[in-house]
Amino acid sequence: MTDINFDGRVAIVTGAGGGLGRTYALDLAARGAQVVVNDLGGSVDGKGGSDAAAQKVVDEIKAKGGEAVASYDSVSTPEGGASIVKTAVDAFGKVDVVINNAGILRDKSFLKLEWPDLDAVLDVHLKGAFYVSQPAFAVMKENGYGRFVFTASNATFGNFGQTNYSAAKMGLIGLSNTIAVEGARAGILSNVIMPVAKTRMTEELLGAFADVLDPEFVTPMVTYLSSEACTTTHGAYSAAGGRYAKVFTGLAPGWFAGKDASVVAEDVAAHIAEIEKEDGYIVPQSTTDEIMALAGLFN
Numbered sequence: 001m002t003d004i005n006f007d008g009r010v011a012i013v014t015g016a017g018g019g020l021g022r023t024y025a026l027d028l029a030a031r032g033a034q035v036v037v038n039d040l041g042g043s044v045d046g047k048g049g050s051d052a053a054a055q056k057v058v059d060e061i062k063a064k065g066g067e068a069v070a071s072y073d074s075v076s077t078p079e080g081g082a083s084i085v086k087t088a089v090d091a092f093g094k095v096d097v098v099i100n101n102a103g104i105l106r107d108k109s110f111l112k113l114e115w116p117d118l119d120a121v122l123d124v125h126l127k128g129a130f131y132v133s134q135p136a137f138a139v140m141k142e143n144g145y146g147r148f149v150f151t152a153s154n155a156t157f158g159n160f161g162q163t164n165y166s167a168a169k170m171g172l173i174g175l176s177n178t179i180a181v182e183g184a185r186a187g188i189l190s191n192v193i194m195p196v197a198k199t200r201m202t203e204e205l206l207g208a209f210a211d212v213l214d215p216e217f218v219t220p221m222v223t224y225l226s227s228e229a230c231t232t233t234h235g236a237y238s239a240a241g242g243r244y245a246k247v248f249t250g251l252a253p254g255w256f257a258g259k260d261a262s263v264v265a266e267d268v269a270a271h272i273a274e275i276e277k278e279d280g281y282i283v284p285q286s287t288t289d290e291i292m293a294l295a296g297l298f299n
Protein backbone atom coordinates (compact mmCIF):
# COMPACT_ATOMS: atom_id res chain seq x y z
CA MET A 1 0.00 0.00 0.00
CA THR A 2 1.33 3.46 -0.93
CA ASP A 3 2.28 5.54 2.07
CA ILE A 4 0.58 8.92 1.62
CA ASN A 5 2.21 11.80 3.38
CA PHE A 6 2.19 15.57 3.04
CA ASP A 7 5.68 16.36 4.29
CA GLY A 8 6.68 19.77 2.91
CA ARG A 9 3.17 20.42 1.56
CA VAL A 10 0.95 23.39 2.42
CA ALA A 11 -2.81 22.98 2.36
CA ILE A 12 -5.76 25.37 2.63
CA VAL A 13 -9.05 23.89 3.79
CA THR A 14 -11.99 26.31 3.65
CA GLY A 15 -14.86 25.86 6.07
CA ALA A 16 -12.62 23.67 8.21
CA GLY A 17 -13.94 24.81 11.58
CA GLY A 18 -16.37 21.88 11.80
CA GLY A 19 -18.08 19.08 9.89
CA LEU A 20 -16.26 17.56 6.93
CA GLY A 21 -13.63 20.31 6.60
CA ARG A 22 -12.39 19.72 10.12
CA THR A 23 -11.77 16.03 9.38
CA TYR A 24 -9.82 16.93 6.21
CA ALA A 25 -7.65 19.45 8.07
CA LEU A 26 -6.92 16.98 10.88
CA ASP A 27 -5.98 14.16 8.50
CA LEU A 28 -3.72 16.32 6.31
CA ALA A 29 -1.99 17.78 9.38
CA ALA A 30 -1.53 14.30 10.89
CA ARG A 31 0.15 13.31 7.63
CA GLY A 32 2.62 16.20 7.80
CA ALA A 33 0.90 19.06 5.96
CA GLN A 34 1.08 22.64 7.15
CA VAL A 35 -2.57 23.63 7.14
CA VAL A 36 -4.52 26.87 6.90
CA VAL A 37 -7.75 26.20 8.75
CA ASN A 38 -10.22 28.68 7.29
CA ASP A 39 -13.68 29.25 8.71
CA LEU A 40 -15.99 32.20 9.04
CA GLY A 41 -17.68 30.47 11.96
CA GLY A 42 -21.29 31.33 11.04
CA SER A 43 -24.56 29.38 11.12
CA VAL A 44 -25.67 26.79 8.55
CA ASP A 45 -27.52 29.51 6.65
CA GLY A 46 -24.40 31.67 6.58
CA LYS A 47 -25.37 34.22 9.20
CA GLY A 48 -23.07 35.55 11.89
CA GLY A 49 -19.43 34.65 12.39
CA SER A 50 -16.86 33.83 15.04
CA ASP A 51 -13.14 33.10 15.25
CA ALA A 52 -13.78 30.22 17.62
CA ALA A 53 -14.49 27.47 15.06
CA ALA A 54 -11.23 27.76 13.08
CA GLN A 55 -9.17 28.43 16.21
CA LYS A 56 -10.48 25.30 17.92
CA VAL A 57 -9.34 23.09 15.03
CA VAL A 58 -5.94 24.80 14.92
CA ASP A 59 -5.59 24.11 18.65
CA GLU A 60 -6.58 20.47 18.07
CA ILE A 61 -3.94 20.09 15.33
CA LYS A 62 -1.24 21.76 17.43
CA ALA A 63 -2.09 19.60 20.46
CA LYS A 64 -1.31 16.55 18.30
CA GLY A 65 2.04 18.04 17.23
CA GLY A 66 0.87 19.30 13.83
CA GLU A 67 1.29 22.69 12.19
CA ALA A 68 -1.65 24.97 11.40
CA VAL A 69 -2.76 28.59 11.28
CA ALA A 70 -6.28 29.95 11.47
CA SER A 71 -8.00 32.14 8.90
CA TYR A 72 -11.31 33.78 9.69
CA ASP A 73 -11.90 35.35 6.28
CA SER A 74 -15.03 34.74 4.27
CA VAL A 75 -14.44 32.94 0.99
CA SER A 76 -17.30 34.93 -0.52
CA THR A 77 -15.37 38.04 -1.57
CA PRO A 78 -12.30 38.48 -3.79
CA GLU A 79 -10.53 40.15 -0.86
CA GLY A 80 -11.38 37.25 1.47
CA GLY A 81 -10.11 34.67 -1.03
CA ALA A 82 -6.88 36.59 -1.60
CA SER A 83 -6.38 36.96 2.14
CA ILE A 84 -6.80 33.20 2.74
CA VAL A 85 -4.11 32.43 0.17
CA LYS A 86 -1.89 35.20 1.58
CA THR A 87 -2.24 33.61 5.03
CA ALA A 88 -0.78 30.37 3.61
CA VAL A 89 2.04 32.10 1.75
CA ASP A 90 2.94 34.35 4.71
CA ALA A 91 2.91 31.48 7.22
CA PHE A 92 4.31 28.61 5.14
CA GLY A 93 5.74 30.12 1.93
CA LYS A 94 3.43 28.54 -0.66
CA VAL A 95 0.19 26.66 -1.39
CA ASP A 96 0.13 23.08 -2.71
CA VAL A 97 -3.41 21.99 -1.92
CA VAL A 98 -6.75 23.80 -1.85
CA ILE A 99 -9.82 22.02 -0.56
CA ASN A 100 -12.80 24.25 -1.35
CA ASN A 101 -15.25 23.02 1.26
CA ALA A 102 -16.95 26.08 2.83
CA GLY A 103 -20.68 25.97 2.38
CA ILE A 104 -24.09 27.15 3.53
CA LEU A 105 -27.73 26.25 2.87
CA ARG A 106 -30.71 28.49 2.05
CA ASP A 107 -33.23 25.86 1.00
CA LYS A 108 -36.54 27.07 -0.50
CA SER A 109 -38.81 25.58 -3.16
CA PHE A 110 -38.19 27.34 -6.48
CA LEU A 111 -41.15 29.73 -6.43
CA LYS A 112 -40.38 30.78 -2.86
CA LEU A 113 -36.69 31.44 -3.55
CA GLU A 114 -35.76 35.06 -2.91
CA TRP A 115 -32.76 36.63 -4.62
CA PRO A 116 -30.74 37.20 -1.43
CA ASP A 117 -30.91 33.41 -0.88
CA LEU A 118 -29.62 32.85 -4.41
CA ASP A 119 -26.83 35.39 -4.02
CA ALA A 120 -25.69 34.09 -0.63
CA VAL A 121 -25.43 30.48 -1.85
CA LEU A 122 -23.71 31.35 -5.15
CA ASP A 123 -21.33 33.71 -3.32
CA VAL A 124 -20.10 31.12 -0.82
CA HIS A 125 -20.03 27.92 -2.89
CA LEU A 126 -19.39 28.97 -6.46
CA LYS A 127 -17.87 32.44 -6.43
CA GLY A 128 -16.03 31.65 -3.18
CA ALA A 129 -14.28 28.76 -4.90
CA PHE A 130 -13.18 31.15 -7.67
CA TYR A 131 -11.95 33.75 -5.18
CA VAL A 132 -9.78 31.27 -3.26
CA SER A 133 -8.65 29.17 -6.21
CA GLN A 134 -7.49 31.87 -8.61
CA PRO A 135 -4.74 33.33 -6.35
CA ALA A 136 -3.82 29.78 -5.28
CA PHE A 137 -3.58 28.67 -8.92
CA ALA A 138 -1.07 31.49 -9.56
CA VAL A 139 1.20 30.20 -6.76
CA MET A 140 0.81 26.55 -7.83
CA LYS A 141 1.57 27.36 -11.48
CA GLU A 142 4.75 29.11 -10.41
CA ASN A 143 5.77 26.00 -8.42
CA GLY A 144 4.67 23.45 -11.05
CA TYR A 145 2.54 21.52 -8.55
CA GLY A 146 -0.99 21.72 -7.21
CA ARG A 147 -4.06 19.82 -6.08
CA PHE A 148 -7.59 21.21 -6.03
CA VAL A 149 -10.61 19.52 -4.50
CA PHE A 150 -13.98 21.20 -5.06
CA THR A 151 -17.04 20.16 -3.09
CA ALA A 152 -20.18 19.39 -5.06
CA SER A 153 -23.17 17.36 -3.89
CA ASN A 154 -25.70 14.78 -4.96
CA ALA A 155 -28.05 17.80 -5.11
CA THR A 156 -26.66 18.17 -8.65
CA PHE A 157 -28.84 15.15 -9.52
CA GLY A 158 -31.81 17.33 -8.54
CA ASN A 159 -33.20 17.86 -5.05
CA PHE A 160 -36.46 19.50 -4.02
CA GLY A 161 -35.89 22.93 -2.49
CA GLN A 162 -32.27 23.27 -3.62
CA THR A 163 -32.30 25.15 -6.95
CA ASN A 164 -29.75 27.67 -5.64
CA TYR A 165 -27.53 25.05 -4.00
CA SER A 166 -27.65 22.49 -6.85
CA ALA A 167 -26.89 25.16 -9.46
CA ALA A 168 -23.90 26.37 -7.42
CA LYS A 169 -22.66 22.80 -6.95
CA MET A 170 -23.04 22.00 -10.66
CA GLY A 171 -21.06 25.14 -11.43
CA LEU A 172 -18.21 23.81 -9.32
CA ILE A 173 -18.00 20.71 -11.54
CA GLY A 174 -17.50 22.94 -14.60
CA LEU A 175 -14.96 25.04 -12.71
CA SER A 176 -12.98 21.98 -11.63
CA ASN A 177 -13.05 20.44 -15.13
CA THR A 178 -11.67 23.60 -16.70
CA ILE A 179 -9.02 24.06 -13.99
CA ALA A 180 -8.03 20.44 -14.73
CA VAL A 181 -7.62 21.35 -18.41
CA GLU A 182 -5.75 24.62 -17.74
CA GLY A 183 -3.62 23.15 -14.94
CA ALA A 184 -2.52 19.96 -16.70
CA ARG A 185 0.76 21.34 -18.01
CA ALA A 186 1.67 22.87 -14.65
CA GLY A 187 1.29 19.69 -12.62
CA ILE A 188 -2.04 20.89 -11.22
CA LEU A 189 -4.76 18.27 -10.74
CA SER A 190 -8.36 19.17 -10.00
CA ASN A 191 -11.16 16.91 -8.79
CA VAL A 192 -14.58 17.10 -7.16
CA ILE A 193 -15.86 15.37 -4.05
CA MET A 194 -19.57 14.68 -3.63
CA PRO A 195 -19.89 13.75 0.04
CA VAL A 196 -22.78 12.35 2.00
CA ALA A 197 -22.12 12.58 5.73
CA LYS A 198 -23.69 13.37 9.05
CA THR A 199 -22.87 16.98 9.89
CA ARG A 200 -24.84 19.89 11.33
CA MET A 201 -25.87 20.63 7.73
CA THR A 202 -27.49 17.26 7.10
CA GLU A 203 -28.41 15.43 10.28
CA GLU A 204 -32.05 16.56 10.16
CA LEU A 205 -32.38 15.85 6.42
CA LEU A 206 -30.81 12.38 6.63
CA GLY A 207 -32.69 11.24 9.74
CA ALA A 208 -31.70 7.89 11.27
CA PHE A 209 -29.63 6.96 8.18
CA ALA A 210 -27.17 9.71 9.19
CA ASP A 211 -25.72 7.43 11.86
CA VAL A 212 -23.92 5.21 9.31
CA LEU A 213 -22.58 8.23 7.41
CA ASP A 214 -19.65 9.31 9.53
CA PRO A 215 -17.71 12.22 7.94
CA GLU A 216 -14.52 10.19 8.57
CA PHE A 217 -15.56 7.98 5.63
CA VAL A 218 -15.30 10.94 3.23
CA THR A 219 -11.87 12.05 4.43
CA PRO A 220 -9.75 9.26 2.83
CA MET A 221 -11.00 10.12 -0.67
CA VAL A 222 -10.31 13.81 -0.15
CA THR A 223 -6.87 13.11 1.32
CA TYR A 224 -6.06 10.90 -1.68
CA LEU A 225 -7.22 13.55 -4.19
CA SER A 226 -5.09 16.14 -2.33
CA SER A 227 -1.95 14.02 -2.35
CA GLU A 228 1.09 13.44 -4.54
CA ALA A 229 -0.16 9.86 -4.94
CA CYS A 230 -3.25 11.09 -6.78
CA THR A 231 -3.23 9.97 -10.40
CA THR A 232 -6.58 11.37 -11.41
CA THR A 233 -7.76 14.77 -12.60
CA HIS A 234 -11.03 16.08 -14.08
CA GLY A 235 -12.94 13.58 -11.93
CA ALA A 236 -15.90 13.70 -9.55
CA TYR A 237 -16.31 11.15 -6.77
CA SER A 238 -19.17 10.31 -4.47
CA ALA A 239 -17.98 9.29 -1.01
CA ALA A 240 -20.45 8.11 1.61
CA GLY A 241 -20.42 5.63 4.47
CA GLY A 242 -17.44 3.68 3.08
CA ARG A 243 -18.66 3.56 -0.58
CA TYR A 244 -16.53 5.46 -3.12
CA ALA A 245 -17.74 5.90 -6.70
CA LYS A 246 -17.07 7.93 -9.81
CA VAL A 247 -19.76 10.35 -10.98
CA PHE A 248 -19.46 11.52 -14.57
CA THR A 249 -21.06 13.28 -17.51
CA GLY A 250 -21.21 10.94 -20.49
CA LEU A 251 -21.83 11.74 -24.13
CA ALA A 252 -23.82 9.03 -25.86
CA PRO A 253 -23.42 8.23 -29.58
CA GLY A 254 -26.91 9.58 -30.27
CA TRP A 255 -28.61 9.79 -33.64
CA PHE A 256 -26.80 11.34 -36.62
CA ALA A 257 -29.07 12.57 -39.38
CA GLY A 258 -26.34 12.32 -42.04
CA LYS A 259 -23.94 14.76 -43.64
CA ASP A 260 -26.27 16.84 -45.79
CA ALA A 261 -29.52 16.18 -43.97
CA SER A 262 -32.04 18.86 -43.16
CA VAL A 263 -33.68 18.11 -39.82
CA VAL A 264 -37.04 19.24 -38.45
CA ALA A 265 -38.58 18.68 -35.02
CA GLU A 266 -40.60 15.72 -36.33
CA ASP A 267 -37.33 13.93 -37.19
CA VAL A 268 -36.15 14.46 -33.60
CA ALA A 269 -39.47 13.04 -32.36
CA ALA A 270 -39.09 10.03 -34.64
CA HIS A 271 -35.57 9.32 -33.35
CA ILE A 272 -35.97 10.25 -29.70
CA ALA A 273 -35.45 6.66 -28.51
CA GLU A 274 -32.07 6.56 -30.31
CA ILE A 275 -31.12 10.03 -28.99
CA GLU A 276 -31.98 8.91 -25.45
CA LYS A 277 -29.92 5.69 -25.64
CA GLU A 278 -27.03 5.76 -23.16
CA ASP A 279 -25.06 2.72 -24.43
CA GLY A 280 -21.64 3.35 -25.91
CA TYR A 281 -21.08 6.73 -24.28
CA ILE A 282 -17.74 8.47 -23.94
CA VAL A 283 -16.70 10.63 -20.99
CA PRO A 284 -15.26 13.77 -22.60
CA GLN A 285 -12.17 15.11 -20.87
CA SER A 286 -12.48 18.46 -22.61
CA THR A 287 -14.49 20.29 -25.27
CA THR A 288 -12.06 18.89 -27.83
CA ASP A 289 -13.24 15.34 -27.15
CA GLU A 290 -16.77 16.19 -28.26
CA ILE A 291 -15.56 18.14 -31.29
CA MET A 292 -13.35 15.18 -32.31
CA ALA A 293 -16.30 12.78 -31.90
CA LEU A 294 -18.44 15.07 -34.06
CA ALA A 295 -15.72 15.51 -36.66
CA GLY A 296 -15.50 11.72 -36.95
CA LEU A 297 -19.11 11.64 -38.18
CA PHE A 298 -18.30 14.01 -41.05
CA ASN A 299 -15.21 12.18 -42.34
Ligand SMILES: NC(=O)c1ccc[n+]([C@@H]2O[C@H](COP(=O)([O-])OP(=O)(O)OC[C@H]3O[C@@H](n4cnc5c(N)ncnc54)[C@H](O)[C@@H]3O)[C@@H](O)[C@H]2O)c1
Pocket residue numbers: 014015016017018019020021038039040041042043044046053073074075076101102103104124128151152153154194195196197198199200201202
Ligand atom coordinates in the same frame (compact mmCIF):
# COMPACT_ATOMS: atom_id res chain seq x y z
N1 LIG B 1 -22.68 16.75 4.81
C1 LIG B 1 -23.10 16.33 3.64
O1 LIG B 1 -23.76 15.27 3.52
C2 LIG B 1 -22.81 17.10 2.40
C3 LIG B 1 -23.38 16.66 1.20
C4 LIG B 1 -23.08 17.32 0.03
C5 LIG B 1 -22.23 18.41 0.08
N2 LIG B 1 -21.74 18.85 1.27
C6 LIG B 1 -20.85 20.01 1.24
O2 LIG B 1 -19.73 19.74 2.05
C7 LIG B 1 -19.21 20.99 2.54
C8 LIG B 1 -19.02 20.91 4.04
O3 LIG B 1 -20.30 20.83 4.65
P1 LIG B 1 -20.58 20.14 6.09
O4 LIG B 1 -21.61 19.11 5.85
O5 LIG B 1 -19.30 19.77 6.72
O6 LIG B 1 -21.32 21.35 6.85
P2 LIG B 1 -20.78 22.37 7.97
O7 LIG B 1 -21.84 23.40 8.10
O8 LIG B 1 -20.37 21.63 9.18
O9 LIG B 1 -19.46 22.98 7.32
C9 LIG B 1 -19.42 24.10 6.48
C10 LIG B 1 -18.42 25.07 7.04
O10 LIG B 1 -18.24 26.16 6.12
C11 LIG B 1 -18.10 27.34 6.89
N3 LIG B 1 -18.43 28.50 6.07
C12 LIG B 1 -19.66 28.88 5.64
N4 LIG B 1 -19.58 30.00 4.93
C13 LIG B 1 -18.27 30.37 4.91
C14 LIG B 1 -17.56 31.43 4.31
N5 LIG B 1 -18.19 32.39 3.61
N6 LIG B 1 -16.21 31.48 4.45
C15 LIG B 1 -15.55 30.52 5.16
N7 LIG B 1 -16.20 29.50 5.77
C16 LIG B 1 -17.53 29.40 5.63
C17 LIG B 1 -19.07 27.15 8.05
O11 LIG B 1 -18.77 28.01 9.14
C18 LIG B 1 -18.89 25.66 8.37
O12 LIG B 1 -17.92 25.44 9.37
C19 LIG B 1 -20.18 22.07 2.08
O13 LIG B 1 -19.71 22.65 0.89
C20 LIG B 1 -21.44 21.28 1.80
O14 LIG B 1 -22.29 21.94 0.86
C21 LIG B 1 -22.01 18.21 2.44
